Amino acid sequence: MANEIDTRVSLDLDPEAAIATIVDYDDETSSYVEPAKKAFTEAYNVLRAIHDAKTAVAEDPTLTEAGALLKVADFADKRMIAKVYPAWDAASTSLNSKVEAWEKEMSREVVSQASQQVSSEVRAHFKGLKTGERMVAISQAIRDGDSVVASAVLGAPAMLSGIDEEMKQILLREYHERFNPGLTKRLRAVTAARDLIDRKLGVLRKEVSKAVGTIKIKGNTFDLHGQYSGEITPAQLRAKRDKSNKPFAI
Secondary structure (H helix, E strand, O other), X not given: OOOOOOOOXXXXXXXXXXXXXXXXXXXXXXXXXXXXXXXXXXXXXXXXXXXXXXXXXXOOOOOOHHHHHHHHHHHHHHHHHHHHHHHHHHHHHHHHHHHHHHHHHOOOOOOOOOOHHHHHHHHHHHHOOXXXXXXXXXXHHHHOOOHHHHHHHHOOOHHHHOOOHHHHHHHHHHHHHHHOXXXXXXXXXXXXXXXXXXXXXXXXXXXXXHHHOOEEOOOOOEOOOOOEOOEEOHHHHHHHHHHHHHHHOO
16 A cells, blocks of 8 residues: 555555455566556545645635635646546556457467367367267366367367357366456456446546535525535636636626
């Protein structure tokens, strides 16, 4: 986690805590999920800065409560738009590109390792089995690490072994997971990192709103949509400010 945990920011956005939720995160996969960690780090630091800014403006005697809120909101928008959201989008895009590329690798065709005659005999054997027995036998060969038998089946058109194309794709995935464990692990880690980034975007937006805050008021107050809110938001203040500035426009 961060050197000093800041309780003002949700632990969900602490870079170390967030990345630690990825089961396959370790020295082998850390470089591949680095975009996610950088995005969380950028967000965490900016959120802390927003909280610090809010504390600072509270000490400024020249600012009204509304003026202080707008100053913090403007600061937050500038930092989020300039740094955090671009980093978040870049991380999601980068990680998703890896996922798509490695998913293709996990479903690519394999080349039969046996001679043409042996491969034909292997396929004929499997085709002669009952459907249930056939699938169990092929999967067992993959689990046993018998790449010769497995590649003989998967390195040819599916119908030659008595399976359909859909089942062949499932078996190809199983084959690559068995014989390329390094890629399988990296794919799991990067997929988890991408999903983490996408899933925590809503938390990030809520944390920004919480850090900026609102003006709590008493009485029957309605927001811009006619709903009772009991608070004034930065958006409402901006709307009033912009309206009051119109007569001064050149």
